[in-house]
Amino acid sequence: xSLVGWLFAAALALCALAAIGGLVWPRSxxxxxxxxxxxxxxxTAGVASVVGSRWSAWLPDVLPLAGVRLSIDPxxxxxxxxxxxxxxxxxxxGIGYARTPGHRLDSRGVQAAVPxxxxxxxxxxxxxxxxxxxxxxxxxxxxxxxxVLAEHRRRAEVGRAGLWYAVMTHLGFAAILAGLALFAAGAxxxxxxxxxxxxxxxxxxxxxxxxxxAGFTSKAGIVPLHVxxxxxxxEAPSHVSALMSAAMVNMGCYGIVRVGLDLLGxxxxxxxxxxxxxxxxxxxxxxxxAVVTSDLKRLLAYSTxxxxxxxxxxxxxxxFFAASRAPALAGLALTAALLxxxxxxxxxxxxxxxxxxxxxxxxxxxxxxxxxxxxxxPHTTVLFAIGALCASALPPGNAFVSExxxxxxxxxxxxxxxxxxxxxxxxxxxxxxxxxGLAVATFVKAFGVGFLARPRGVGAxxxxxxxxxxxxxxxLAAVACLALAVVPALALPAVGSAAAVAFPQTPPGLVxxxxxxxxxxxxxxxxxxLIAGSLVVALVAVLGTVRLLAARRARRVARxxxxxxxxxxxxxxxxxxxxxxxxxxxxxxxLAPETDVDVTPARESAYLVERVAFHARxxxxxxRRLYAPLLAAVDGVGRSVRGLANxxxxxxxxxxxYALIGMLVVLAVLR
Amino acid sequence: xxxxxxVAVQITVQxxxxxxxxxxxxxMMRQVRARLEGRAGAGVLQPxxxxxxxARKEPITPQGTGWVFRLAPLVAAATVLVVAxxxxxxxxxxxxxxxxxxxxxxxxxxxxxxxxxxGGLDTGTAFGGMGASREMTVLALVEPTIxxxxxxxxxxxxxxxxxxxxxxxAEDPLDVxxxxxxxxxxxxxxxxxxxxxxxxxxxxxTHLELTMIHEAMVLEYxxxxxALIEWASAARxxxxxxxxxxxxxxxxxxxxxxxLAAVALAALILxxxxAVLGALLAAGEVFMAKLRLFRVPELLAGSFLMxxxxxxxxxxxx
Numbered sequence: 001x002s003l004v005g006w007l008f009a010a011a012l013a014l015c016a017l018a019a020i021g022g023l024v025w026p027r028s029x030x031x032x033x034x035x036x037x038x039x040x041x042x043x044t045a046g047v048a049s050v051v052g053s054r055w056s057a058w059l060p061d062v063l064p065l066a067g068v069r070l071s072i073d074p075x076x077x078x079x080x081x082x083x084x085x086x087x088x089x090x091x092x093x094g095i096g097y098a099r100t101p102g103h104r105l106d107s108r109g110v111q112a113a114v115p116x117x118x119x120x121x122x123x124x125x126x127x128x129x130x131x132x133x134x135x136x137x138x139x140x141x142x143x144x145x146x147x148v149l150a151e152h153r154r155r156a157e158v159g160r161a162g163l164w165y166a167v168m169t170h171l172g173f174a175a176i177l178a179g180l181a182l183f184a185a186g187a188x189x190x191x192x193x194x195x196x197x198x199x200x201x202x203x204x205x206x207x208x209x210x211x212x213x214a215g216f217t218s219k220a221g222i223v224p225l226h227v228x229x230x231x232x233x234x235e236a237p238s239h240v241s242a243l244m245s246a247a248m249v250n251m252g253c254y255g256i257v258r259v260g261l262d263l264l265g266x267x268x269x270x271x272x273x274x275x276x277x278x279x280x281x282x283x284x285x286x287x288x289x290a291v292v293t294s295d296l297k298r299l300l301a302y303s304t305x306x307x308x309x310x311x312x313x314x315x316x317x318x319x320f321f322a323a324s325r326a327p328a329l330a331g332l333a334l335t336a337a338l339l340x341x342x343x344x345x346x347x348x349x350x351x352x353x354x355x356x357x358x359x360x361x362x363x364x365x366x367x368x369x370x371x372x373x374x375x376x377x378p379h380t381t382v383l384f385a386i387g388a389l390c391a392s393a394l395p396p397g398n399a400f401v402s403e404x405x406x407x408x409x410x411x412x413x414x415x416x417x418x419x420x421x422x423x424x425x426x427x428x429x430x431x432x433x434x435x436x437g438l439a440v441a442t443f444v445k446a447f448g449v450g451f452l453a454r455p456r457g458v459g460a461x462x463x464x465x466x467x468x469x470x471x472x473x474x475x476l477a478a479v480a481c482l483a484l485a486v487v488p489a490l491a492l493p494a495v496g497s498a499a500a501v502a503f504p505q506t507p508p509g510l511v512x513x514x515x516x517x518x519x520x521x522x523x524x525x526x527x528x529x530l531i532a533g534s535l536v537v538a539l540v541a542v543l544g545t546v547r548l549l550a551a552r553r554a555r556r557v558a559r560x561x562x563x564x565x566x567x568x569x570x571x572x573x574x575x576x577x578x579x580x581x582x583x584x585x586x587x588x589x590x591l592a593p594e595t596d597v598d599v600t601p602a603r604e605s606a607y608l609v610e611r612v613a614f615h616a617r618x619x620x621x622x623x624r625r626l627y628a629p630l631l632a633a634v635d636g637v638g639r640s641v642r643g644l645a646n647x648x649x650x651x652x653x654x655x656x657x658y659a660l661i662g663m664l665v666v667l668a669v670l671r
Numbered sequence: 672x673x674x675x676x677x678v679a680v681q682i683t684v685q686x687x688x689x690x691x692x693x694x695x696x697x698x699m700m701r702q703v704r705a706r707l708e709g710r711a712g713a714g715v716l717q718p719x720x721x722x723x724x725x726a727r728k729e730p731i732t733p734q735g736t737g738w739v740f741r742l743a744p745l746v747a748a749a750t751v752l753v754v755a756x757x758x759x760x761x762x763x764x765x766x767x768x769x770x771x772x773x774x775x776x777x778x779x780x781x782x783x784x785x786x787x788x789x790g791g792l793d794t795g796t797a798f799g800g801m802g803a804s805r806e807m808t809v810l811a812l813v814e815p816t817i818x819x820x821x822x823x824x825x826x827x828x829x830x831x832x833x834x835x836x837x838x839x840x841a842e843d844p845l846d847v848x849x850x851x852x853x854x855x856x857x858x859x860x861x862x863x864x865x866x867x868x869x870x871x872x873x874x875x876x877t878h879l880e881l882t883m884i885h886e887a888m889v890l891e892y893x894x895x896x897x898a899l900i901e902w903a904s905a906a907r908x909x910x911x912x913x914x915x916x917x918x919x920x921x922x923x924x925x926x927x928x929x930x931l932a933a934v935a936l937a938a939l940i941l942x943x944x945x946a947v948l949g950a951l952l953a954a955g956e957v958f959m960a961k962l963r964l965f966r967v968p969e970l971l972a973g974s975f976l977m978x979x980x981x982x983x984x985x986x987x988x989x
Contacts, residue, residue: 440785
């Protein structure tokens with residue numbers, strides 16, 4: 001067994017140990033320490049496999065019939081490393097977070113489920129056969145479902161969110177199961193090697209791709225299958241939200257890359273245009289919902305939809321370029337997409353953990369009730385600011401680097417590659433640009449309204465800083481984000497070798513350079529380190545000049561401009577809702593916001609108003625238009641066939657009899 | 672080959688031009704407006720006098736503001752400085768070509784806006800929030816136009832490198848009148864107006880808080896902080912006009928390995944070009960009123976359409 005194998009086995013064993021430890025001795029540091037060690041082992045295993053050592057194993061006795069097949073190549077290693085890294089930050093954070101009074105997160109169940117969830121996520125990319133993958137996938141779904149439901153006794157919404165999540169994730173599982181079963185049946189074998197070697201008829205290949213795509217996009221939170229995300233993420237405990245949003249949704253992208261590009265070996269251009277369109281739609285829809293919502297964790301969940309959409313734009317572009325015989329561009333686009341997965345994992349971990357700290361300190365997720373945390377939670381404020389900078393794709397943040405790479409690959413489409421590319425890629429660039437612009441507005445809102453100015457609610461007024469372990473967990477994530485932002489060359493070789501698994505014919509060295517990123521064959525360069533450095537130099541220069549020139553140094557505290565009307569109260573501040581109002585108005589047709597003005601006249605006269613109530617909300621339109629009618633139809637069918645089941649045993653026996661007869665008739669006719 | 676001395680000279684020239692020239696540009700534009708409106712005007716040097724006066728005043732910290740409020744003007748000024756050093760204003764090889772391309776320039780300018788918006792939100796007044804919200808709305812809507820224009824310009828060259836785009840246009844002057852360039856120029860001109868808060872997007876001279884965008888955001892700043900912000904917004908206008916001049920009228924720009932004399936000449940020509948553009952902008956403002964805030968997206972949609980046409984033209988007209 002190679003080093004990767006040992007580390008991988010150690011990671012799984014440590015997860016199991018931590019779970020048992022959590023069951024036996026439910027102290028948060030027991031399971032936490034175990035999960036940290038497991039995360040470290042998984043991250044090291046991932047890095048080692050990306051560097052070049054592969055490992056595979058067949059354990060025929062572990063499972064009946066199929067056995068367990070495992071294999072770790074650079075693509076699997078990259079996702080394993082991301083999961084491991086996220087788990088370390090989350091586990092460190094969880095030690096303090098689980099002790100939050102009143103949340104009951106240090107119960108045996110939660111303590112044991114976290115390491116199991118981490119273990120399942122480490123197992124998914126390592127799976128090398130259909131049955132192993134499905135098993136790990138289901139384990140991941142079940143453990144995460146348990147964790148989403150952790151606080152179901154405290155809030156009724158948790159139960160509903162859990163129901164949505166359970167249904168969506170199992171529908172997705174059923175789609176993946178059906179698709180991969182079709183694939184395995186056609187290939188006459190279920191190990192990934194057999195699937196790779198199989199020669200399937202085009203119709204079957206299309207069916208396999210489309211059905212698995214539906215399953216994987218439901219896990220990645222892609223529109224229109226995203227509805228569980230903005231429900232489950234806010235209701236889950238925050239460190240679980242971070243795990244789900246930064247590590248679990250990645251598995252959807254992993255599945256698309258693994259099945260579509262690796263196992264099926266690419267496909268016709270339309271497959272990838274569908275992926276690209278789904279990604280672009282999610283990016284826009286996700287960020288539009290994020291910019292108008294005022295619930296901090298819901299905002300972050302929608303931002304996950306946006307970022308997974310951007311990743312799928314990259315994956316779709318990669319597949320499209322490969323189909324139109326541009327291997328260098330395909331490699332570049334996939335590298336950009338995978339780098340964005342890594343970067344997104346970094347900043348989303350940080351942001352969800354910081355949101356958890358805010359929730360713990362204030363008891364509020366609603367931005368309209370927050371504010372003033374800068375003075376009360378100074379460290380969390382700085383950490384959230386770093387995360388927000390990274391998430392808004394501005395330099396010197398890490399998402400800027402991956403979006404830059406993605407744009408570089410998209411705008412390099414050759415006009416000769418056909419009309420499809422010439423029409424799609426400019427639109428994709430426009431979508432990325434608009435989503436980047438809206439992401440800036442979203443995170444300025446989240447940080448500016450949530451943390452700056454004065455507190456808008458009682459909870460925010462009483463907030464205190466989080467305990468050291470929580471700060472340490474967030475600090476680790478922030479350091480990772482900044483490192484990725486300033487020296488992306490740390491991650492680029494790993495990402496490049498992962499992309500090479502899907503495109504073995506890619507020329508090496510597409511993106512090179514330690515300080516300055518140079519793209520092969522073009523003059524497009526970017527140096528995040530130099531940008532950050534020159535920003536610092538310019539800041540120091542400006543500060544020095546101001547100090548030199550300004551005649552008086554002492555700062556005087558003065559009243560705010562209140563139009564002469566006396567001191568202003570916190571109710572006069574701009575809120576998240578009012579901040580987003582112009583954008584909501586601009587995108588009125590897409591968002592379809594609902595406003596409701598309720599005027600109660602006084603009893604004496606209809607012209608005297610006693611009370612005016614105003615409600616405004618922006619419902620998820622996809623949910624409203626697509627799911628509500630669907631659920632109503634299912635409900636209606638259920639009601640209308642209620643007459644068939646009236647409780648009479650004779651009737652049920654007759655149904656069974658007729659069904660058997662009918663089956664026999666069908667078989668007799670068909671055979 | 673470009674030597675370190677040349678790089679240093681070019682950076683110094685560009686930064687000095689932007690630092691010293693930006694307030695003069697503002698002064699010149701105000702003077703043009705004043706003369707066209709039949710006023711005497713305060714003179715071209717007035718912005719510099721204002722800056723000097725502001726710098727001598729006592730720095731003020733409004734109650735309840737913190738490090739974000741203090742840091743915002745510094746970041747806004749620093750981003751403009753970095754952009755001034757990165758873009759090719761006087762020579763085709765941008766002095767810090769390795770740092771970033773057109774995307775990076777756009778993102779750095781956006782970072783400056785974000786810093787000021789957070790400064791506005793940190794005050795906790797309705798005006799600060801209102802300005803920040805509007806500024807972010809405009810920024811979000813401007814972004815697609817900018818990136819599409821970059822796309823259109825980069826198709827010919829196969830690179831988003833600013834130096835490469837400028838060199839190509841300088842070598843082939845007929846490119847300037849191609850549909851791609853014309854559409855992209857129109858789109859970027861509208862974007863420049865939006866990014867710098869000029870009429871018809873925003874009125875830099877307004878005194879009515881409810882119609883303000885940029886001015887509402889920086890309402891609480893005073894003294895040296897305000898001086899920095901005023902300088903930064905002037906420099907932003909100067910850099911963007913210079914960039915427009917370099918992209919669409921790169922005549923007289925110093926080529927690779929040009930001597931000091933060529934750089935000096937290029938600097939002189941740049942000053943003239945930016946002055947002409949500024950005067951045109953100011954003259955245009957005299958005949959226009961500020962748009963209602965919710966009409967602004969329509970104008971930006973128009974500019975986006977032009978950028979899209981530019982991209983299509985670059986693909987289908989070759």
